[in-house]
Amino acid sequence: MELDQLKSQLNSRMKTARQERSAAEIASMLAKDTGSVIQKIRRSLRIELASAIAFTVACGLVAIFTGSWVYKTYCGIFFFVGVAFIFLLAILLKKTLQVSNVAPVKANLHSLVLVLKQYVKRYLQLGMALLPACFVLAYWLSYHDPSRTAKPFRWDIFGYLVAYLVVAGTVIYYFSRWYLQKLYGNYIRQLEEMETELEE
Amino acid sequence: MQEKVFIGLLDKHQGIIHRVCHVYMNDPAGREDLFQEITLQAWKAFGSFRGEAQFSTWLYRVALNTAITFFKKEKRRPATSFTGQLPEKPEEDSFIEEQVQAMYKAIAHLSKIDKALVMLYLEDYSYKEIGEVLGITANNVAVKMNRIKTRLREETNKYYHPVK
Numbered sequence: 121m122e123l124d125q126l127k128s129q130l131n132s133r134m135k136t137a138r139q140e141r142s143a144a145e146i147a148s149m150l151a152k153d154t155g156s157v158i159q160k161i162r163r164s165l166r167i168e169l170a171s172a173i174a175f176t177v178a179c180g181l182v183a184i185f186t187g188s189w190v191y192k193t194y195c196g197i198f199f200f201v202g203v204a205f206i207f208l209l210a211i212l213l214k215k216t217l218q219v220s221n222v223a224p225v226k227a228n229l230h231s232l233v234l235v236l237k238q239y240v241k242r243y244l245q246l247g248m249a250l251l252p253a254c255f256v257l258a259y260w261l262s263y264h265d266p267s268r269t270a271k272p273f274r275w276d277i278f279g280y281l282v283a284y285l286v287v288a289g290t291v292i293y294y295f296s297r298w299y300l301q302k303l304y305g306n307y308i309r310q311l312e313e314m315e316t317e318l319e320e
Numbered sequence: 321m322q323e324k325v326f327i328g329l330l331d332k333h334q335g336i337i338h339r340v341c342h343v344y345m346n347d348p349a350g351r352e353d354l355f356q357e358i359t360l361q362a363w364k365a366f367g368s369f370r371g372e373a374q375f376s377t378w379l380y381r382v383a384l385n386t387a388i389t390f391f392k393k394e395k396r397r398p399a400t401s402f403t404g405q406l407p408e409k410p411e412e413d414s415f416i417e418e419q420v421q422a423m424y425k426a427i428a429h430l431s432k433i434d435k436a437l438v439m440l441y442l443e444d445y446s447y448k449e450i451g452e453v454l455g456i457t458a459n460n461v462a463v464k465m466n467r468i469k470t471r472l473r474e475e476t477n478k479y480y481h482p483v484k
Contacts, residue, residue, distance in 0.1 A: 122469065122472075122473060123423065123438070123441075123473075124469075126416075126419060126420055126423050127442055130424065130427075131443075133424075140334065141331075143328070146327050146330055146334070146359060150359070150360065152360065154360045154364070155357055156391075157389070157391055220365065220368070221361050221365050221382045222369070222378065222381055222382060222385075223381075223385070224381070224452065224453060224455025225384055225388060225433075225436065226455030227455050228455075229388070232389060314388060314431075314433055317433045
């Protein structure tokens with residue numbers, strides 16, 4: 121049996137298979153939320169961007185108005201970290217907006233794979249970079265707080281803290297990597313396979 | 321105003337979306353979800369439609385991009401299970417009817433990319449036009465179509481059992 125022989129029958133059968141939607145039904149669909157992965161990532165990035173802006177502003181206000189040297193320094197540093205985060209998130213959001221469903225299928229697949237891989241990579245990198253930064257900075261600042269009586273440096277406490285940091289960091293890294301793979305890994309792989317199939 | 325124009329165009333060409341949903345989804349709930357998703361994606365992208373290409377070609381591009389990248393968590397089913405069927409035409413010769421259903425089942429088991437090729441081929445798009453929608457050369461389309469036709473011929477033999 122050849123496809124060409126059954127072309128007209130397949131076409132006419134597909135025409136009768138459909139249930140016509142009225143203009144009112146189509147109009148009601150336009151107000152709903154999309155379920156596409158890229159739209160969900162855009163939504164997530166917008167929320168993260170809004171949170172980063174709020175956090176950065178809060179840090180700035182605390183740094184300016186607090187009397188405590190520790191809080192001033194901690195929040196001051198994270199104000200600048202927050203500003204960097206805002207730029208990174210904005211760049212990532214802009215990249216997701218470049219993915220277009222009107223592009224040819226191959227180009228659309230390619231840009232979608234790139235954006236998803238960037239998102240997963242940056243999510244992991246930024247999350248992992250923050251953990252030791254927060255921890256080490258908090259420890260260093262509290263140890264050097266001028267308002268407190270100087271304490272002698274203790275290698276055992278320092279050792280425990282380093283061990284805690286290494287163990288917690290390792291657990292969080294592998295958990296985050298597993299979680300992101302579970303969410304997006306399979307999907308990215310499927311998209312890459314389709315892109316390869318088009319190139320063959 | 322733009323919404324009215326869009327709804328008018330979509331109403332006229334909704335057959336394209338139905339065809340894509342029918343080919344890419346085997347169950348009614350899945351088709352419903354995909355129809356909704358394609359409609360939304362087309363609406364979001366409508367601002368970029370400048371009228372350089374025909375609306376039908378533009379809509380096919382959006383519909384296929386959406387269907388190909390559509391992610392729906394489905395309960396695991398054996399790869400050979402297939403619940404979809406084309407509506408039958410009682411007046412049609414049962415011999416042809418069986419062939420049509422067998423061919424449709426074979427199309428349903430193609431990859432997402434091959435389904436897109438078959439759909440555009442059935443709509444009488446030229447190889448050049450198919451290549452433009454998919455982003456590949458006309459030669460590549462020709463090679464793929466030959467391979468698909470061979471595969472469909474072999475696959476339909478699995479589903480078509482003429483009464484002896």
